[in-house]
Amino acid sequence: AQKITQTQPGMFVQEKEAVTLDCTYDTSDPSYGLFWYKQPSSGEMIFLIYQGSYDQQNATEGRYSLNFQKARKSANLVISASQLGDSAMYFCAMRHPSQAGTALIFGKGTTLSVSS
Amino acid sequence: NAGVTQTPKFQVLKTGQSMTLQCAQDMNHEYMSWYRQDPGMGLRLIHYSVGAGITDQGEVPNGYNVSRSTTEDFPLRLLSAAPSQTSVYFCASSYGSGFNQPQHFGDGTRLSIL
Numbered sequence: 545a546q547k548i549t550q551t552q553p554g555m556f557v558q559e560k561e562a563v564t565l566d567c568t569y570d571t572s573d574p575s576y577g578l579f580w581y582k583q584p585s586s587g588e589m590i591f592l593i594y595q596g597s598y599d600q601q602n603a604t605e606g607r608y609s610l611n612f613q614k615a616r617k618s619a620n621l622v623i624s625a626s627q628l629g630d631s632a633m634y635f636c637a638m639r640h641p642s643q644a645g646t647a648l649i650f651g652k653g654t655t656l657s658v659s660s
Numbered sequence: 661n662a663g664v665t666q667t668p669k670f671q672v673l674k675t676g677q678s679m680t681l682q683c684a685q686d687m688n689h690e691y692m693s694w695y696r697q698d699p700g701m702g703l704r705l706i707h708y709s710v711g712a713g714i715t716d717q718g719e720v721p722n723g724y725n726v727s728r729s730t731t732e733d734f735p736l737r738l739l740s741a742a743p744s745q746t747s748v749y750f751c752a753s754s755y756g757s758g759f760n761q762p763q764h765f766g767d768g769t770r771l772s773i774l
Contacts (some may be wrong), residue, residue, distance in 0.1 A: 579763075587768050588768065589750060591762045594758075597759075605742065635702070647718055648763055652702050653702065
């Protein structure tokens with residue numbers, strides 16, 4: 545069965561440091577997309593970055609980059625130069641054609657706390 | 661840019677009451693979906709739609725109905741509210757149902773059933 549695993553319930557980082565949030569996935573489908581979402585304490589879900597299973601290069605969006613290791617089935621989010629506003633819950637998610645409704649499958653999330 | 665708009669933001673119901681959670685998007689997205697978010701369980705799909713007039717069930721559809729009469733709107737109806745339906749509900753949309761399409765979420769509706 546398709547599954548997303550986030551093993552870090554909480555992470556702590558100081559401002560201006562880089563942090564890596566781990567995500568591993570399990571699927572037998574060759575076509576899939578991997579997504580990261582940010583959920584601040586206000587509750588909304590904000591799309592951050594996308595990586596496709598056929599993409600040769602790691603995705604980047606500003607301070608966010610995705611360390612995609614297909615053979616290891618991992619898709620870690622790297623946040624460079626952390627800011628106080630990065631404190632939030634982060635979810636890794638996968639979408640693939642054989643999932644009913646091509647729904648997003650979410651991990652349980654990692655809470656990131658950034659301190660000054 | 662409005663994106664995905666959900667109303668209401670908060671709601672308290674009594675057991676047995678019915679209500680409709682509204683969702684509208686202005687991005688001309690064909691795919692729309694409803695998720696519920698519960699502590700420790702992540703987000704789970706309730707219902708989805710791949711276009712006007714087409715809906716289908718997700719992982720946890722019991723107790724909920726949907727319809728899609730227009731591209732823009734995708735309301736979620738609770739038929740007879742139960743305490744187990746206390747949750748945060750998110751509506752999401754994407755241009756299509758492809759695996760490379762990010763879903764964009766509304767701000768959520770926090771629903772409590774007493």
